[in-house]
Structures are given as C-alpha cells and as structure tokens.
Amino acid sequence: MKYMGANELRESYLSFFEGKEHLRLKSAPLIPKNDKSLLLINSGMAPLKPYFTGLETPPKKRITTCQKCIRTGDIENVGKTSRHGTFFEMLGNFSFGDYFKNEIIPWAWEYITEVLAIPKDKLYVTIHLSDDEAFEIWTSKTDIDPKRIFRLGEDNFWEVGIGPCGPCSEIHFDRGAGKIETSEQFEEASEADKIVEFWNLVFTQFDKDEDGKYNNLAHPNIDTGMGLERIATIMQGVNNIFEIDTVKNIVNRVCELTNSKYGQDSEKDISIRIITDHVKSISMMLCDGVQPSNEGRGYVLRRLLRRAARHGRKLGAEGIFLHKIVDTVVENYGGAYEELREKQDFIKKIVTLEEERFNETIDAGMDKLQVVIDEVLANNKNIIEGKDIFTLYDTFGFPVELTEEIAEEKNLKIDLEGFKSHMEEQRRRAQEARGENTYMGSDENPINKISSDIITEFDGYSKTILQAKAIVLATKTEFVNELIKGEEGYVVTNVTPFYAEMGGQVGDKGIISNENCKIEVIDCKKNVGGKIIHYVKVIEGKLTLNELVTLEVNKERRGAISKNHTATHMLHEALREVLGSHVSQSGSYVDQERLRFDFTHFSAITEDELNKIEALVNEKIMEVFEVKTDVMSIEEAKKSGAMALFDDKYAADVRVVSVGEFSKELCGGTHVYNSGQIGIIKIVSESGVAAGIRRIEAVTGVNAIKFMENKNNLLKEVSSMLKCSDKDIVKRLNSQIHELKDKEKEIFELKAKLVQGAEDDILANAREIRGVKVVTSKVEGLDGNSLRDLADKIRNKMELGVVVLASAVDGKVNFVAMATKNSLSSGVHCGKVIKEAATVAGGGGGGRPDMAQAGGKNAEMIEKALEKAYEVLETLVK
The missing domain is CATH 3.10.310.40 (Diaminopimelate Epimerase; Chain A, domain 1)
Structure with a gap:
C-alpha cells in the first residue's frame, strides 16, 4: 500500500471509473438547484437526484464525480474528533438504470485491492441482513474471505423520506481491531474506531411511497460514496483527517499565523483544527455564491466564520487573520476547483469584511453581557439564565464558551441546559418552516412528477406565436384529461414560444387558445425536472388533452423584458470598465418594469462613478450595436472571452449573446435585436445587499422616460411650494435651512x-x-x-x-x-x-x-x- 496524496487520490478514482465508461462531471455548486430539501449540498448524489427520480435525463447512464459537500449537523464535534469536518469531498460513481450489483461490487474490489493496493486482510465488508444477492456476488466475483463479510441491520439500508432507497454494502479498513468473528464484535470495533468505513455502495432498487410501501424500481440504480478525506487517512497512514497532506498544509498555516504549535496542547489543537476546517468551508461556500446573512445557508457561513475568528482569539491572534489562510486553501484545492483561483481575491475580501464586523459584534456582545451580569448581581443570583445566553449567541454571535469564561471570572454559573432548550426550539421552528421533507423538497403536485420522456421544445427566441399540441394537463392536485372554464392548472405542450423563468428573467405571459377555449397564461416556469410548465387559468370553454392550440406570448411585455435583459448585460460590462475587472454578477432579476443587478464590489459607488456607468451604457445603446447570438461549445465560449457564471452548470453547447464588441456573455434569455431598441437606461438606486455585494436597479425605454417625467413633475411641485424657479430651489432651501437652525437654537435656549x-x-x-x-x-x-x-x-x-x-x-x-x-x-x-x-x-x-x-x-x-x-x-x- 503506497502513500498517495489527496489530489492524487481524487484523480486516481475519477480516472478509474472513466476507464469503466463513466462520464466525469465537475462538482456541482454547494447551493442546491431546484431542491428545497437541502440548504447546502451534503452528499455526492444530492445534485443528481433528478436523474435518480427520472425527472431529468442524465447526460450519460454512467457518471463519476468528486462532489464538494458541507454538513454542519455535528459542528460541535469538529476539532474534537479525528473524523468530523464541515467540508468534505465525496468521490462517487453512479448508474442510472444501467449496471447494478454484478458490476459495482467487483469494480470496487478491483479499485481497492489493485489500484490502491490495500491488503485484503485489512478489509471488511458489511451488507444488509436480507441482501443474499450482494453476499453471493461478493463471494463469487471477488476473492474476499467470506468470514470478513458481516450482515447488519438498518445501518446498511439507505433512505431519506419518501422516494428512491435500497440496501447498501459498506467497505471498511482494519486499523488494528484484532480477531473479529461476529457482527457484534465488528460493531464494537467500529464504535471504538478500530475499524473505519470508507466506501458505501448503495443499491437503489426500491421506491418508497407515501404509505411506506417499498416498490421495486423498473431500472435499479447505483449510488456510491467514498469520502476523500477518509480514504486519504488510510493511504497516508494517519488517524486524523487534519493530518492528511492538503489539510495539514492549512493546519501549518494556522499555526504560523497564531504563533501556535500543533500537537503540544490538546485545547489549542481543537482551536487550530476548527479554524482549519471552517476557513476551508467558508472559502468553498463563498466561491459557490453563498453570501453571509442571518438566515439559511448565509447564517451557516457566518456562524462558521465567527467560530473560526473566536478560536483565533483563543489562540492569541491579534486583529483579522482568517483571510490569510484562504491563500493556503486555494493552493491546495485550486487545482481541482479552478473557480477558487478565479474568486480568490473576492473570497479574501468578504472574509476580511466579515471578520471585522465580528470584532465589532463581539464588543457589542460584551456590553450586553455586562448588563445581564449587573442584573444577575442586583438580584442576588449566581446564574445567567439560558434565554440570556441564547440571545447573546443568536443576536450578537457571542460564543457560549466566552459567556461561560467571563461568568466564571464573576463567580457566576451559566444555565447550559436552558440554552440548549432555546437552541432546540429554534431548530424545531426552522424545521417547521421548511415543512415536511420529500426527496427533492419540492411541492407535492403533479407538475413535479412529469416523466422525463415528456419533452417541450422552446422556440421563442424569434417567435411569439405558434401552434402546438397539449400533451399534459393538470390541476393543482392531479393529472386530468381536460381543463374547464374557471379552473386553474398547468398545461405542457410539445413546443412553446413562452420563455420559462430562468437566469433572473421572469416567465412570459399570454394566451393559449383554439376554437374550443381561451386560456390565460399567468406564468411560465420550469419544474424540478426542468420541464417547461404553463401556469394557466381557463377563461372560456375547455381544453382537452392532445388538442392543437395556438400559443401567443404578450409581445409588448416580452419586448420590455428583452430591453431590460440586454441592458443588464451592458450594465455588467460598464461596471467592469468603471469599477474594475473584479466586478462579477452575483444575481439578477429582469421583468417588464425594471432590472436589478447584484454584483461583487466592496464599497458604495460614488455619485460620479454612477454617472460614468450610466453615461457609458447610454453611449453604447446609442451606437446601435447588433445583438448577436451564437451557439458554441463551452470551451469555445470561454476562449472567445464570453463571461460566464462558473457556479452554474452549462450544457455542452451554450448560447453566447454579444452586444457589438462591447459585451459578450453566456445567456439563455431573450434579447433585443440591436442596442438602439433599448432607447435609454436610467439608474434609479444603488445599495448594499450583503458583505461585498452591491445592487443597482434601473429602468429602460418608456419606463425610463416615465421615471424622468415623474422626477421633473416633482421638481415643479417643489418649486411651486417654495415659490421660486427650478434653478433657485437649492438656494431657497439653503436659506430656509439656515432659518430653521436659528429657530431651533432659539427654542433650545428657551x-x-x-x-x-x-x-x-x-x-x-x-x-x-x-x-x-x-x-x-x-x-x-x-x-x-x-x-x-x-x-x-x-x-x-x-x-x-x-x-x-x-x-x-x-x-x-x-x-x-x-x-x-x-x-x-x-x-x-x-x-x-x-x-x-x-x-x-x-x-x-x-x-x-x-x-x-x-x-x-x-x-x-x-x-x-x-x-x-x-x-x-x-x-x-x-
């Protein structure tokens, strides 16, 4: 068994399965797409769930990935144990109705014993109690000793709520457990970490329904997961994930910055490991578009960053220092995840801003804690109540251990049980807010259960009216054969000119009709499987399944949306030219009224800068550039200089939208034919929405003219009230302000x-x-x-x-x-x-x-x- 670095292991695994005719896919972003059941991607199969359910067709039936994952359920154990971390990488190979147990079991054995050369007498395998098929394959298609296979119960059956599930087979490494002859002895050794599981082969062969019944899948799937950090500890002969090469390099940097030595003080080691893990996690999360906030995934990010900063203080770090560790994270992970290198400066800036903010928060928390302590002492008590500890923790980000430390200095105790009770109540409320979990976390209505065989062609870039066949009809509760007057529901057609909400652009509205009916299209969106759905209300008559209909988009509304969308691209380029190339899109929203554009920048934009940005966009609008669309491969698009959001998944072929030579971006939205159609752009507001994220809102065309007319009318109204001309308004206001100040002074003296x-x-x-x-x-x-x-x-x-x-x-x-x-x-x-x-x-x-x-x-x-x-x-x- 030879030493292998983590980066070498990752490549070894992916290459092995490419050799087994698997398509290698890049890691999906940590923010889930169309999956409400997760805050953050937490497993290798999570981004692939639509393929397992049949909601989407995979690009190939065999896929292999190394997926970035975040889990925070055991955050309190991070740094204290040898194997807990919030960020990890999951190696996986997947079959979508292609191969099954007969293939994956011998492949797994081949990779472990021949590629990794792990000694066979160091390996154990577990299977589910009832899985005779797996036992037969293990004993007939590999040379494992049958005595090293153990049957276990629920630990070897994988399921999450309703949906795909099945038995699994886990592969374990012996760290020196001694002689193991029974399942009981095996489980005891596992509990003691003398045997460690490193690869789980899930045989997804059932579909659990809402009644709890396990139905056989027509096409069983394979879903495997091997923790990269876990297998790296085995291949590098270490017992702790913080001692593998890539992570140890970060540990060393933490020690350097905090003037600490690893391995000499157990308490300090915990802090070093927490900082190491958390900075790695926040670097990955920021890279994938998670922004610090006080709720959801943004709160997870902020909590990790503040824990890291707090433990830096414990180690004696002075000032802000976490951003310096980001460079080491990028050095060790940037080869596998090139987006880290692209966003390195941005990540460091956000970490800096957040750590500075936390230092201020800690000081505010100290003031609040002092008030609490004064009240406790004034009431002749000796304990700080759980609700006060929770308020300090939740509102001020004040660590519990710091509250406890300061309380001890005042000879006070803290009510930890009360604090835990409030934390549990907060978790319960969060779970209730998310609602009952489903496999995809999606609404349980028919549109999210449409078969992957249903295909709708979008033909709306150059058309706003066409004929099609109604191939799926549904109410909000079931699929139906007809929709009648007054009903609201969903219509799917084989082709449509309606743009479904995507990429920040709202969905189209319009009319579906034939001689039997008139139907209003209220909205157009994609379901969790990516199918185009028309949200409708029947105005007249009835629509029957498989009828031919005419679909007509509201052309005026579409035109206004297209103006705003093209203007958004031009605004993006103008921001980069005026503010700098660090500007990149963080989010956008485009409808018929206005555009909203979120972007990375680290300070408020000055009035002069805003004027330059607006003037530049208007100058380019008036040059009447042709807006051209080309379809090319993603590689060709990048070589051409087209801007892309690298946290988005793109198909093999992409649309590149060019506004003359001024702007070039990957985009699937609708646009005008030339920039002159936009007319004019007017920026109406600029604000901050998160640390390092600014927002501009603007209007174009007729709406821009209306905006300026309203401003002009307001100016006339003010001049009328002040009884002066427009040009004298400022002079008159200054005069009145001085008068008011004089009066205020007089009143104050009285x-x-x-x-x-x-x-x-x-x-x-x-x-x-x-x-x-x-x-x-x-x-x-x-x-x-x-x-x-x-x-x-x-x-x-x-x-x-x-x-x-x-x-x-x-x-x-x-x-x-x-x-x-x-x-x-x-x-x-x-x-x-x-x-x-x-x-x-x-x-x-x-x-x-x-x-x-x-x-x-x-x-x-x-x-x-x-x-x-x-x-x-x-x-x-x-």
Missing part, C-alpha cells in the same frame, strides 16, 4: 431656561422610601436628550435618591430613570423600574441599575406610568 427653573420645583415634590428620596415628574415638550440632561442635573442635586421623568413630544413618550450610585446598595435598579413604568404607557425599554431609558405610545398614561415607577421602587428598596 427650553434650557425653563428646565433650569424646573429643577428645584421637581425636587420639591420628592417622596421618600426607607431613606431613599424618589422624584417622579411629567415634563412638557422635552425630547429624549433634553429629558436625559434634566434627569442628570436633578440626580446631581440628590445625596441618595432616584429620579424618574417622562415627556411626550409629537405623540411619542420618552422615559428616563437615574439613580445615585450609593442608592444601588439599597436595591434600586433603574432598568427594572423603567421597564415596568413604560409598559403602562404601551411601551418598553430597560437599562443599567443606575440609568435606564424607555419609550411609550400612550401619552395619556404618563401619570399612571410614573405612579407605577414609585410602586416598583417600593418593592425594590430594602
């Missing part, structure tokens, strides 16, 4: 005089609670800042006391409470007082024991609220 006189009057009405002086008062017309200043002045005149003030301005109620420091030992807590008082006035708030603020909605309840403050103090003061 209020200050009034307040100065009010201090003694308010103090004169003080009440006393067990030696603590309490002042409550309603003050007319003071905003929050003025109210706070007044409270502070009154407090400074008190030896031992509390002041609670309230004021209403424009219907908004402000409360403030302040206490002298020496009153806190008597039990005074302004945060508790203000919280109860504000509730009476329909508001809320809180704060520290010595100062707190709140707001309210009901000004008429101020007096009662202040009385409530007094009542609360009665209960607090000892």
Whole structure:
C-alpha cells in the first residue's frame, strides 16, 4: 500500500471509473438547484437526484464525480474528533438504470485491492441482513474471505423520506481491531474506531411511497460514496483527517499565523483544527455564491466564520487573520476547483469584511453581557439564565464558551441546559418552516412528477406565436384529461414560444387558445425536472388533452423584458470598465418594469462613478450595436472571452449573446435585436445587499422616460411650494435651512431656561422610601436628550435618591430613570423600574441599575406610568 496524496487520490478514482465508461462531471455548486430539501449540498448524489427520480435525463447512464459537500449537523464535534469536518469531498460513481450489483461490487474490489493496493486482510465488508444477492456476488466475483463479510441491520439500508432507497454494502479498513468473528464484535470495533468505513455502495432498487410501501424500481440504480478525506487517512497512514497532506498544509498555516504549535496542547489543537476546517468551508461556500446573512445557508457561513475568528482569539491572534489562510486553501484545492483561483481575491475580501464586523459584534456582545451580569448581581443570583445566553449567541454571535469564561471570572454559573432548550426550539421552528421533507423538497403536485420522456421544445427566441399540441394537463392536485372554464392548472405542450423563468428573467405571459377555449397564461416556469410548465387559468370553454392550440406570448411585455435583459448585460460590462475587472454578477432579476443587478464590489459607488456607468451604457445603446447570438461549445465560449457564471452548470453547447464588441456573455434569455431598441437606461438606486455585494436597479425605454417625467413633475411641485424657479430651489432651501437652525437654537435656549427653573420645583415634590428620596415628574415638550440632561442635573442635586421623568413630544413618550450610585446598595435598579413604568404607557425599554431609558405610545398614561415607577421602587428598596 503506497502513500498517495489527496489530489492524487481524487484523480486516481475519477480516472478509474472513466476507464469503466463513466462520464466525469465537475462538482456541482454547494447551493442546491431546484431542491428545497437541502440548504447546502451534503452528499455526492444530492445534485443528481433528478436523474435518480427520472425527472431529468442524465447526460450519460454512467457518471463519476468528486462532489464538494458541507454538513454542519455535528459542528460541535469538529476539532474534537479525528473524523468530523464541515467540508468534505465525496468521490462517487453512479448508474442510472444501467449496471447494478454484478458490476459495482467487483469494480470496487478491483479499485481497492489493485489500484490502491490495500491488503485484503485489512478489509471488511458489511451488507444488509436480507441482501443474499450482494453476499453471493461478493463471494463469487471477488476473492474476499467470506468470514470478513458481516450482515447488519438498518445501518446498511439507505433512505431519506419518501422516494428512491435500497440496501447498501459498506467497505471498511482494519486499523488494528484484532480477531473479529461476529457482527457484534465488528460493531464494537467500529464504535471504538478500530475499524473505519470508507466506501458505501448503495443499491437503489426500491421506491418508497407515501404509505411506506417499498416498490421495486423498473431500472435499479447505483449510488456510491467514498469520502476523500477518509480514504486519504488510510493511504497516508494517519488517524486524523487534519493530518492528511492538503489539510495539514492549512493546519501549518494556522499555526504560523497564531504563533501556535500543533500537537503540544490538546485545547489549542481543537482551536487550530476548527479554524482549519471552517476557513476551508467558508472559502468553498463563498466561491459557490453563498453570501453571509442571518438566515439559511448565509447564517451557516457566518456562524462558521465567527467560530473560526473566536478560536483565533483563543489562540492569541491579534486583529483579522482568517483571510490569510484562504491563500493556503486555494493552493491546495485550486487545482481541482479552478473557480477558487478565479474568486480568490473576492473570497479574501468578504472574509476580511466579515471578520471585522465580528470584532465589532463581539464588543457589542460584551456590553450586553455586562448588563445581564449587573442584573444577575442586583438580584442576588449566581446564574445567567439560558434565554440570556441564547440571545447573546443568536443576536450578537457571542460564543457560549466566552459567556461561560467571563461568568466564571464573576463567580457566576451559566444555565447550559436552558440554552440548549432555546437552541432546540429554534431548530424545531426552522424545521417547521421548511415543512415536511420529500426527496427533492419540492411541492407535492403533479407538475413535479412529469416523466422525463415528456419533452417541450422552446422556440421563442424569434417567435411569439405558434401552434402546438397539449400533451399534459393538470390541476393543482392531479393529472386530468381536460381543463374547464374557471379552473386553474398547468398545461405542457410539445413546443412553446413562452420563455420559462430562468437566469433572473421572469416567465412570459399570454394566451393559449383554439376554437374550443381561451386560456390565460399567468406564468411560465420550469419544474424540478426542468420541464417547461404553463401556469394557466381557463377563461372560456375547455381544453382537452392532445388538442392543437395556438400559443401567443404578450409581445409588448416580452419586448420590455428583452430591453431590460440586454441592458443588464451592458450594465455588467460598464461596471467592469468603471469599477474594475473584479466586478462579477452575483444575481439578477429582469421583468417588464425594471432590472436589478447584484454584483461583487466592496464599497458604495460614488455619485460620479454612477454617472460614468450610466453615461457609458447610454453611449453604447446609442451606437446601435447588433445583438448577436451564437451557439458554441463551452470551451469555445470561454476562449472567445464570453463571461460566464462558473457556479452554474452549462450544457455542452451554450448560447453566447454579444452586444457589438462591447459585451459578450453566456445567456439563455431573450434579447433585443440591436442596442438602439433599448432607447435609454436610467439608474434609479444603488445599495448594499450583503458583505461585498452591491445592487443597482434601473429602468429602460418608456419606463425610463416615465421615471424622468415623474422626477421633473416633482421638481415643479417643489418649486411651486417654495415659490421660486427650478434653478433657485437649492438656494431657497439653503436659506430656509439656515432659518430653521436659528429657530431651533432659539427654542433650545428657551427650553434650557425653563428646565433650569424646573429643577428645584421637581425636587420639591420628592417622596421618600426607607431613606431613599424618589422624584417622579411629567415634563412638557422635552425630547429624549433634553429629558436625559434634566434627569442628570436633578440626580446631581440628590445625596441618595432616584429620579424618574417622562415627556411626550409629537405623540411619542420618552422615559428616563437615574439613580445615585450609593442608592444601588439599597436595591434600586433603574432598568427594572423603567421597564415596568413604560409598559403602562404601551411601551418598553430597560437599562443599567443606575440609568435606564424607555419609550411609550400612550401619552395619556404618563401619570399612571410614573405612579407605577414609585410602586416598583417600593418593592425594590430594602
């Protein structure tokens, strides 16, 4: 058994199965396509599910891949065990109704024992209890010792919800388990990690229905998965995935940046491994289009990045450093995943921005934690409640271990069980929001069950009207032979001019008709299998299956959409020319009203830059370039300089849309025939939507003219109100602003005089609670800042006391409470007082024991609220 590097192993596996007539496909992006059951791709077969279900036809019946995967279910174990990681690569070979057990079992044995040369006395095989067929093939078509085959139960049967499933056969490596004679001994050795599973051969031969019945598939499939990291540990003679060559190189870089040594301190080793794994994961996720956010896959990314940053702090790393590790990730994985190299600078920039943001968040979390600790101590308790730990973790990204560490310094404990309970509740809500899982996570309606044999030709690039046959009809619950007046449902035809929503372009609308019916096409989309579906409502008559119909796209709407789509391409190129070549598309949306374009850039675009971008696009529009479409291979397209989204999967032949010599992109959408048809473009907004992602919205043609007319009308209205000409608006506004400032200054000075006189009057009405002086008062017309200043002045005149003030301005109620420091030992807590008082006035708030603020909605309840403050103090003061 010779040493093999991870990159060598990957190539070895894929080449072996290419030799068995398999088509090698690139790894699919980590963001699932048309699969609502997953946040992120988590297995080799996940992107291929439409082929297993028959919803799509695979490019070949035999496929092999090395798939990028992310799993975070065991995130708490990452770094603590030898085999847990959030990112991993899954080697796989797949058969879609072609070969089955008779082929894959001997092939697997051939690859393991001949290519990898793993000694046969180091291998074990498990099969499902009932799979006599697999046992017979293993013992007759390989030379494995039958005593090294064990029958197991549910661990050797693969299924996820309803859909394709079946028994499996796992292949294991012996790390020194000693003599194994029974299934029980085998399972004990596996639990102890003395035997490690590295390849799973899944025999997908059943289709589990909603009633739990296992129906035989007409064409059984093969789905295998071998963890690259797992087999690399075997081939490199190490026991830990963090010690294989590609990962160890990242470990070494982490140690270098944090001035740490690996293998000398178990706690530090955990942090080193967490940083290594998480930076690898976030690099892959950012590369594939995942953006940091507070929900979904973006939250997974942000959580991993913040965990890595936190463990960097534990190791003593100063400032931001994670982006420096990205280079090492690219060095080790860029050969297999060229997109990493293409996006290297972008990935580093986003990681930098997020780590800087986390450092700020940590500081905000420290302030919040201090408030929590003050409240715990003020209540003579010694434990921080689970809900507060969860709020710190969920809202501020504040690590639990940091809360625990700081609590220990204050001789406090934390309610970990309560925290876990809140975490579990959050997971439950997330699961409920996703709904019941299905194999593809898709809506259980007929359109997602259309056979792969159904083909619809799209013939709408140059046509908006044509004749076709209605080959599938369905309501929202079942396939039918006819659709009648008033019904809503779905129509599939053998050919269509209707563009189905794709690539950011909305679907077409229009009419389907014949002498028997008139049907409105509300929308046009593709189902999970990529079939073109017309979403319809029957206006007149009825449509019968297999009838000939005329399909007519709303031509005016299509024209407006096409203008916006071509303008989007031109905007993309203008952004690159004005801002730099780092700009790349992150997302887009095009309808008949406007276009929206998301792109990579790291700062707000200046007014001058926006003007240059808009002017450049308009200049090119007016040059009336021909918009030309060519069909070519993906390789030819790239050589021609066409821009492509490399996180998208492209067919062998692609459409390249060129706007003169100005813009060239891969695109399947509809476009104008020449740029002059766009008329004009007008940028209406520019904003940030995520770290390193900006968004431009714009209008074209008639909509651009309408936009400018509205602006012009608004200008006229303003000039009329200001009683001046258009050109004098700015001058008149500046004059009025100066007048307002003078008046505000005058009002402030008057209020200050009034307040100065009010201090003694308010103090004169003080009440006393067990030696603590309490002042409550309603003050007319003071905003929050003025109210706070007044409270502070009154407090400074008190030896031992509390002041609670309230004021209403424009219907908004402000409360403030302040206490002298020496009153806190008597039990005074302004945060508790203000919280109860504000509730009476329909508001809320809180704060520290010595100062707190709140707001309210009901000004008429101020007096009662202040009385409530007094009542609360009665209960607090000892």
